Amino acid sequence: MTRSLDRTEISLMAGLPVLIALGFVLPEWIVNYIQVSLGTGLVALGVMIQMRAGLVSFGQGLYFCIGGYAAGLAGKFAGISDIFLLLALGIVASVAVSFVLGFLLRRYREIFYAMLSLAVSMILFGLLSSIEELGSTDGFNLPAATYFGWAPQDETAKYALYIATCIPTILCAFLLNRYLRSPTGFIGEAIRENELRVEYLGTSAHRAVHIKYVLAATVSGIGGVLWALALGHVDPEMTNWTTSGQFVFIAILSGTGNIVAPLFGTFILEIVRVYAVEVSPNTWQMILGIVMLLTIIFLPKGLWSLIRKSTTVNTQRQKTSEVRPGGE
Amino acid sequence: MTTLLQTSNLERLFGAVTAASNINVRIDAGEVLGVIGSNGAGKTTFVNMVTGYLKPTSGQILYRGRDITGKPTRDITRLGICRSFQIPQLFLELSALDNMLIALTIAKQKKPVFLRPAITSSIKRAAMDHLARFRIDGYADQEVATLPQGVRKLIDIAMATVADPDLLFLDEPTSGVSADEKMHFMEVLINALKATKTAVLFIEHDMEIVETFSPRVIAFYEGKILADGPTKEVLENAKVREFVIGSEFHRKSDIGEASSSEKGEE
Numbered sequence: 001m002t003r004s005l006d007r008t009e010i011s012l013m014a015g016l017p018v019l020i021a022l023g024f025v026l027p028e029w030i031v032n033y034i035q036v037s038l039g040t041g042l043v044a045l046g047v048m049i050q051m052r053a054g055l056v057s058f059g060q061g062l063y064f065c066i067g068g069y070a071a072g073l074a075g076k077f078a079g080i081s082d083i084f085l086l087l088a089l090g091i092v093a094s095v096a097v098s099f100v101l102g103f104l105l106r107r108y109r110e111i112f113y114a115m116l117s118l119a120v121s122m123i124l125f126g127l128l129s130s131i132e133e134l135g136s137t138d139g140f141n142l143p144a145a146t147y148f149g150w151a152p153q154d155e156t157a158k159y160a161l162y163i164a165t166c167i168p169t170i171l172c173a174f175l176l177n178r179y180l181r182s183p184t185g186f187i188g189e190a191i192r193e194n195e196l197r198v199e200y201l202g203t204s205a206h207r208a209v210h211i212k213y214v215l216a217a218t219v220s221g222i223g224g225v226l227w228a229l230a231l232g233h234v235d236p237e238m239t240n241w242t243t244s245g246q247f248v249f250i251a252i253l254s255g256t257g258n259i260v261a262p263l264f265g266t267f268i269l270e271i272v273r274v275y276a277v278e279v280s281p282n283t284w285q286m287i288l289g290i291v292m293l294l295t296i297i298f299l300p301k302g303l304w305s306l307i308r309k310s311t312t313v314n315t316q317r318q319k320t321s322e323v324r325p326g327g328e
Numbered sequence: 329m330t331t332l333l334q335t336s337n338l339e340r341l342f343g344a345v346t347a348a349s350n351i352n353v354r355i356d357a358g359e360v361l362g363v364i365g366s367n368g369a370g371k372t373t374f375v376n377m378v379t380g381y382l383k384p385t386s387g388q389i390l391y392r393g394r395d396i397t398g399k400p401t402r403d404i405t406r407l408g409i410c411r412s413f414q415i416p417q418l419f420l421e422l423s424a425l426d427n428m429l430i431a432l433t434i435a436k437q438k439k440p441v442f443l444r445p446a447i448t449s450s451i452k453r454a455a456m457d458h459l460a461r462f463r464i465d466g467y468a469d470q471e472v473a474t475l476p477q478g479v480r481k482l483i484d485i486a487m488a489t490v491a492d493p494d495l496l497f498l499d500e501p502t503s504g505v506s507a508d509e510k511m512h513f514m515e516v517l518i519n520a521l522k523a524t525k526t527a528v529l530f531i532e533h534d535m536e537i538v539e540t541f542s543p544r545v546i547a548f549y550e551g552k553i554l555a556d557g558p559t560k561e562v563l564e565n566a567k568v569r570e571f572v573i574g575s576e577f578h579r580k581s582d583i584g585e586a587s588s589s590e591k592g593e594e
Binding site: 006175178179181182183184185186187189190193194196197198199200201202203204207211 | 379400401402405406410411417418419420421422426429430431433434435436437440441442443444445446447487488490491
């Protein structure tokens with residue numbers, strides 16, 4: 001496991017202490033945005049790893065909501081507030097649901113995959129909105145997080161939760177990066193391009209998609225728990241299609257080039273939205289739309305291509321000059 | 329010689345159309361075998377059935393004495409039967425090297441692996457070796473979509489051979505390759521495959537190539553096997569000449585031309 005760490009993994013490990021330190025240095029409102037965008041960023045990560053296989057999930061909010069509600073329900077009805085237990089419950093719920101739904105979704109591609117994932121997420125939205133015991137569309141509140149019996153107060157609680165959000169997020173990003181580099185993840189690229197060939201090479205494309213779907217659901221569930229704890233509140237809006245659309249927006253905005261791209265993308269989107277609302281309170285969506293349009297036109301591979309561009313151009317040039325003599 | 333593959337009374341219907349019927353073929357280990365027949369004669373249907381892409385309507389396929397009828401393609405690949413395609417089935421947006429890397433990765437991965445990196449220096453070397461075997465290593469870093477058809481064909485075949493299959497089906501390997509390159513193309517191909525002990529069945533329309541490279545030929549016509557035997561006999565068979573080859577093929581003079589043109593190339 002420790003062998004052959006790539007640059008992303010090293011940056012992630014180095015980034016964790018920096019990220020935690022930022023929590024103590026930066027002004028509180030920015031730290032709040034960072035914390036919230038780490039939670040939603042994990043869901044965007046889930047969308048992004050599916051995009052790697054050419055699959056666009058328009059209902060990733062489903063698992064965001066399942067994670068959040070798993071934590072919320074455990075808090076509301078069982079009085080559980082231990083963050084580790086809540087995370088575990090969120091994971092179990094997401095894995096269980098995605099494992100079952102995976103058998104259906106793994107058979108669909110392209111627009112059908114998008115629409116079907118959207119449909120399932122809207123079923124949950126409809127259900128939760130009509131259950132009065134769970135506050136219908138208003139949702140309900142969560143207890144403050146505790147840590148193995150330790151219940152910090154005020155400032156300490158804020159920092160503790162911030163740190164407890166950073167660590168699982170970075171860990172998830174690290175493991176997903178491993179997954180994308182592993183044979184199982186690598187097959188995703190092949191599925192996007194030619195599924196017939198994948199079958200003829202001797203492996204099941206359906207199984208690879210199923211695995212991807214469950215993994216994406218797992219990180220989204222974790223994101224849901226962390227986000228719910230950060231806000232102290234859950235509501236059905238988490239699985240509404242506008243929320244799911246946002247995750248797709250982020251994945252497109254940031255690009256699928258690197259695992260950390262969606263995490264940055266989420267934060268950038270949050271900040272853009274804050275200023276968009278401030279600049280034009282009534283038409284802020286228009287500003288987001290324009291940002292999206294410009295991204296697609298000028299950076300079809302997302303913001304990450306800005307960072308990658310300079311390095312790839314150089315290596316590409318080297319490679320072609322190396323290969324030429326052999327090729328001619 | 330051990331029998332690798334044996335099909336008995338294989339039949340496939342598409343509605344009221346009989347795509348293949350009464351197909352009985354035996355393939356021995358390590359042999360090279362040509363298949364001829366006009367379009368729609370059932371050649372590709374036969375390959376599709378044996379490789380599990382199409383389920384036969386009736387009949388049986390035995391591979392090393394085991395019944396593999398109706399098994400999924402991926403399982404049949406794992407057993408050692410691979411194929412290349414008439415239209416290359418590649419990962420078009422990726423480089424030739426990446427295509428090979430994916431093929432090798434899948435061939436090596438029997439169970440899902442999550443945390444070990446797929447691309448290592450050893451697998452990269454193996455991929456380059458495979459490309460070199462088919463003399464296409466010079467194209468390694470180019471995106472497949474930009475490569476000429478002949479190179480794509482070779483990548484397609486190279487991908488089919490990564491797992492060292494015991495039986496390889498080549499569906500019209502020279503289609504899309506220009507007429508004057510065909511002979512050379514097949515030489516590269518057959519030489520690369522001779523290094524292994526793979527039995528090769530190739531579908532081919534060019535009779536010169538069939539004569540040059542395969543000792544045995546099967547002729548398909550309207551979903552049935554018209555003739556099966558040594559190339560010389562099959563190509564002289566009156567029915568084969570009438571239905572498959574056509575009267576314009578004058579065997580003797582063609583041989584003369586073929587050998588002289590080969591000499592001309594050298």
